[in-house]
Amino acid sequence: MTIRRCPELRRRLTFSTAGTLKDAAYKRGLLETMNALGEHHGFEHARWRDLNEYLRMGPCVAIVRNPWSRVVSRYTYMMRAIEQDAEYAKTSEPKTFEEFLEERHIWGNREFFWHRAIKGWFSQKDYVVDETNQLQADIFRLEHLSEDLNYYFDTDLQLEPRNVSNVAKQDYRAFYNTVTKKIVEDWYADDVEFFGFSFDGPATKHIWNDL
Numbered sequence: 001m002t003i004r005r006c007p008e009l010r011r012r013l014t015f016s017t018a019g020t021l022k023d024a025a026y027k028r029g030l031l032e033t034m035n036a037l038g039e040h041h042g043f044e045h046a047r048w049r050d051l052n053e054y055l056r057m058g059p060c061v062a063i064v065r066n067p068w069s070r071v072v073s074r075y076t077y078m079m080r081a082i083e084q085d086a087e088y089a090k091t092s093e094p095k096t097f098e099e100f101l102e103e104r105h106i107w108g109n110r111e112f113f114w115h116r117a118i119k120g121w122f123s124q125k126d127y128v129v130d131e132t133n134q135l136q137a138d139i140f141r142l143e144h145l146s147e148d149l150n151y152y153f154d155t156d157l158q159l160e161p162r163n164v165s166n167v168a169k170q171d172y173r174a175f176y177n178t179v180t181k182k183i184v185e186d187w188y189a190d191d192v193e194f195f196g197f198s199f200d201g202p203a204t205k206h207i208w209n210d211l
Contacts, residue, residue, distance in 0.1 A: 002145065002159050003063075004044075012153065013061070016046040020055055033112045042115030047127040048136045050114075056136070061152070064124045064195055064203050065142040067188040068181065072172035075100045078118045097175050101183050108187075123190045135206055139195070143202035152208060173199065 003009050014020065021027045021043065034041050048060055065073070075097055107113050108121035128137040140148035146159045176184075181199060185192060196205035 003149075006157065006159060008155060008157065009149070009153070014055065016044050016051065018043045020051055021046060022050055022052050026050060030112050030115060034115070039116065039119075042117070045115040045117070045120065047114055049130055060128075060137040061140065061208075062124075062128045062137040063140045063142050063145065064128075064191070064207075066172075066197055066199075066202055067124070067191050068176065068184050068199055069172040070124075071101070071184050072097075072175050074118055074120075075175070081118065098180060101180060104187055121187070123188055125190045125194045138208040139203065139206055141202040141207060148208065
């Protein structure tokens with residue numbers, strides 16, 4: 001959302017939309033799945049291999065985030081959704097963080113749920129590799145977004161995060177104990193290994209130009 005709201009970057013990038021998906025059958029399957037569950041289509045959350053052949057021929061960029069921070073962000077986004085519209089969040093009572101983590105067993109491997117924000121439990125690596133598990137995107141770090149984007153695009157932007165709740169501004173590490181920290185580490189083991197995440201830090205591997 002931060003990049004989508006930046007006029008200079010919008011002129012230089014093509015974002016995932018209904019028109020950029022790989023074919024009509026994929027779009028139809030996505031819509032049928034989400035409509036049946038009362039969910040938003042989430043066209044903008046497509047993976048690299050869900051895009052059409054024309055876009056896959058060109059350079060692709062993507063942003064990754066510390067997985068422990070990412071899970072907390074999704075949790076606090078859900079809590080804000082509950083406050084604004086309980087039906088949207090499919091619950092009438094707030095869930096604890098531990099209960100939220102257990103939802104990975106419900107939604108974690110559901111087809112098309114890589115398109116969901118709150119209920120999307122797929123790894124970040126899954127979004128940026130092809131069918132042979134080869135990286136297909138230049139990777140930026142959310143924790144250093146302005147620095148990475150300015151270096152890559154030769155700009156001097158100061159990007160402001162969007163959709164940030166008051167809860168999300170807290171230190172994500174405060175949400176964890178030994179058990180929940182290990183749950184996220186195990187669930188996102190691919191991301192931790194591939195991008196070199198630690199509990200406290202951003203990606204250190206496979207980022208653009210080894211910044």
